Each structure stands twice: as C-alpha cells, then as structure tokens.
Amino acid sequence: MTVNSERISSGERREQILVAATEVFGQYGYVGATTDRVARAAGISQPYVVRLFGTKEQLFIEALRYTLAKLLAAFRAAIAEQPADGRAVERAMESRLGEAYVELVADRGLLLTLLHGFMMGSEPVIGPVARDGFMQVYRMLRDEAGFTPDQAHRFLADGMLINTLLASGLALQLSADAGAAELFSCTFGDKLRTVLDHAAA
Amino acid sequence: MTVNSERISSGERREQILVAATEVFGQYGYVGATTDRVARAAGISQPYVVRLFGTKEQLFIEALRYTLAKLLAAFRAAIAEQPADGRAVERAMESRLGEAYVELVADRGLLLTLLHGFMMGSEPVIGPVARDGFMQVYRMLRDEAGFTPDQAHRFLADGMLINTLLASGLALQLSADAGAAELFSCTFGDKLRTVLDHAAA
C-alpha cells in the first residue's frame, strides 16, 4: 500500500476531525467556530466535514463526547495507578486525580470545549450530553475513587475554580498580581509547578 | 413633558440596552448574540445599538462590566448587612455572601454573561476586563469580608461549581437523578431552597 496519498478510512478521518474540532471549538466557542476552520485544521475541505458529521451541531456533540471520554479515561487511569516501585509512597487518591486533571486541562482546546458544553445546558440536544458527562465524573469519583459525597463535591468545586483560573488567563499575570499568586497557591497547592510549566509553554 | 413618547437621554438608553444585552449575551454567547436581537429586546433599531456602543465587542465589554459591578455591589451589601432586629442571630459572613451569590446568579443572563467573560481570557480586550473583575471579587472577600486566603479560595471554588451546576441545567433533573441530588445537597447546603425556588420559576 502507498503511504501518504492513500485514502484513509472514514473512521480515522473522523478521529482526525474530532481532534481538530476540539481545538477550534475551544478557541472560538460553539457559534464562533466554523466548519471551514475545522476542515482546514484537519487538512480537508469544508463540505467533507459536513458530509461526515451531518451538521455542525452533531460535530460539536461528538467533540464534546470525545473530550468527556478523555477525561473519564484519565481519571480511570489515575484511580488504577499503582507505584511501580514498591518503596515509593503511594500518593493519596485525591492528589493523583488532581494532578491528572491539571495535566489534562492544560490543553486549552479540551478545557474550553468542555466548558462550552457545560454552559450550553439549555440547548436541547447538547445539554443532556454535557449533564450526563458531568454526572458520570461525579459517580466515578464516588463509586470508583471511593470519595464521600462531600469529598467529591470539594474535588469538583476545586476543579471548576481551576477551569476558571486557566480559562480566564490569570496564570499569565501571576508575577504582576500578588493576589492572584496567593489564590493560585491555595488552589493548586503542589500542582502549582505543573500549571506554571504548562503556562510557560 | 409627555410621558411615553418622550425621547429619553442616551444615558438611560445605554442602561436599557445593557440590561437587554446581558440577557441576550447570556442566552446566545458572545458570537451567537446579534446586535439585532439586543436591539429588539431593548425596543430600538439595530443600527442605533451600534451607534451608541461603537462595536459589538464594546457592547459586550460594557455588559460584562455591568454584571461585574452588580456582583460587587451585591457582595458589598451582604458584607455590610446588619440584622434590623437586634434579637436576630447574625448569620456568618460566608453564609450571607453565599446566599447573595445564589440569588444573583439565579438570573441566567447575568450568570452566563459572566461565564462567557471568564472564558474569553485570550481575547486581548475582553480578557483583561474579566480577569480584573475576578480579582476584584477575590480582594473584596479577603480585605472587606475578612476571609483568609484559603477561606476565599474555598468560597470561590464553591461559587464556580454553583455556576457549572446552574449553567448546565442539572437543577432540572434533580428528581430523576439521585447523584445530582446528592451533589446539590453538598454544594448548596441551606441555600438549596433558594435554588429550587428559582429553578421552578
């Protein structure tokens, strides 16, 4: 088989497009993102994006499902994580999950696609997908990570504050704003290094 | 002077338009909202909205500033609140501020305009306004309400979770989802009644 000019399967194309869509939806929001920009980011033509996903709304829903699946997979991995070295102190569950989350939402496209989804609760077809994903996360924390309801609540609350701090770009003015530095320190704790590393990039 | 057909001052018009804009931006997002819809909600023509605010971006910025001012005013009032009746037990500061917040963001237009602002951190002119507003809130909690940095952090984190729960519409499926009910109970505590009352409306 030829290597580059080969026609690839629609399954692979769909995945390529979803990656591009997550980035574009994250950057421009649901309405501001255009199927044309998604197409160019994926290296194909605009009508083909529409052909494969039907409508822009369907494309967004698939992209949202895709990011939610990534989030759940990251949490599942963190829950199952065991130190390879027996001597290593096993970090607490909450610490592992928190670190996994901060790593994940360092991808701005993923973070903002997620947030746009949560904010579209009144959309008849997108809303249910977002709510369902959110509650799946809650149940995973409670039933698989073993959190109490209040532990899960506090973990999620911190997560939503992390979202806001990162989305608003406050990380970029930490050196100029002592209050922001104080708030970041409280919010991220030992995850602060991770955030600063990603913010620099 | 005539009463209804009187030409009103541009200052009054601006305020009318800002109220309409907050509602429309909240419902459709920054890009999805049109100056025409804002105009119709305010009962005037589309070009006149542009005339008074210059551009749609400027209109959004003014609407965002307007909602941030409302938020700060509500917190300032809650901080200053004293029981009129001496016998009444003064509620804790945190409880008063929490209640004020839930009352405020029961207005979906206000809530979503705020959230859209926070999510637009990478926009060169909107981003700074949003970040500035957020940090003003933080400083008010710390310096005027007397919160420690960690108290302020936890209050804000809860606030951001409240935003997500309300924006995503989870309040509407509380009766059908035991997990959601559990999470709402942890998150809102004694503010739960307030939320349910507003959700019903």
Place this chain on the structure above:
DNA sequence: GTCTATATGACGATAGAC
C-alpha cells in the same frame, strides 16, 4: 435621538463530479 436602506462579508449546507 432615532430611523430606513444597504454595502459587504461570512457561514452552513447542498449538488454533483471524480
């Protein structure tokens, strides 16, 4: 202070070829 008319430029989706 406020309107109508309109220039100008997208965007989503369809038709149909290869």
Place this chain on the structure above:
DNA sequence: GTCTATCGTCATATAGAC
C-alpha cells in the same frame, strides 16, 4: 472518499434622512 462550485441566509457596520 473527497473535491469544487454555489445557493440562501444572516450579521456588522455605514450612510444619510428626519
């Protein structure tokens, strides 16, 4: 599996009258 061409719609902003 993928493209080019294009239709219909709608949005921001300007011009200029009243």
